[in-house]
Amino acid sequence: MLVYVFWHQPRAGIALDEYAGALLAFESVFKQQGDVTDIQSFRMESVPWFGAGQRVYTDWYVMDDSSRLDPINEHAVTGPCEAPHHVIAAMAGAGAGSLYDITYPGCAIDEARHSVWLSKPNGMSYADFRARWSTLETAGVCLLQRRMGLGPSPEFCALGIEAITLPEGLSGETRALAPIGQV
Numbered sequence: 001m002l003v004y005v006f007w008h009q010p011r012a013g014i015a016l017d018e019y020a021g022a023l024l025a026f027e028s029v030f031k032q033q034g035d036v037t038d039i040q041s042f043r044m045e046s047v048p049w050f051g052a053g054q055r056v057y058t059d060w061y062v063m064d065d066s067s068r069l070d071p072i073n074e075h076a077v078t079g080p081c082e083a084p085h086h087v088i089a090a091m092a093g094a095g096a097g098s099l100y101d102i103t104y105p106g107c108a109i110d111e112a113r114h115s116v117w118l119s120k121p122n123g124m125s126y127a128d129f130r131a132r133w134s135t136l137e138t139a140g141v142c143l144l145q146r147r148m149g150l151g152p153s154p155e156f157c158a159l160g161i162e163a164i165t166l167p168e169g170l171s172g173e174t175r176a177l178a179p180i181g182q183v
Helices: 016-031 066-075 079-091 126-136
Strands: 002-010 038-044 056-063 092-104 114-118 141-146 156-160 172-176
Touching: 002 066, 016 038, 016 056, 016 079, 056 066, 079 092, 126 141
Parallel strands: none
Antiparallel strands: 002 056, 002 092, 038 056, 092 141, 114 156, 114 172, 141 156
């Protein structure tokens, strides 16, 4: 399974509730295209790679494999999605995305409320990283690994239903995930 994660912000002067409403309207139409198995959008207070201290929105597009990327790219801006995409795009400021593999599927993305963004420490092997990570392989926690260095975010993201405490020797940026439309 793959997840395309897209971070974005409204332009200055755009009301947050108006922006979130346009985002949900776009996603409602986009889900009907059948290119993804799930879409979930969250508000986050900030992410270090996207302007410290600025609230961001993050959309998580879950798909079976990379063969879905071209249809997603096309269908997001054409046909039934063209008008709602135009509305949200006209309100948007900055945006950036990353592509992740779900390397340990311990939770459903729509259930996640906590995230920890981290990189493998320099000098640590992937085997050692995975061994440390294995202590978190419990229900309610999953691990995503960025593909091919695509995007501005750290290499790994841990998602959890509850707050996540990383094993000794690992550190990262913790952010709460507030689902759009539920808060």
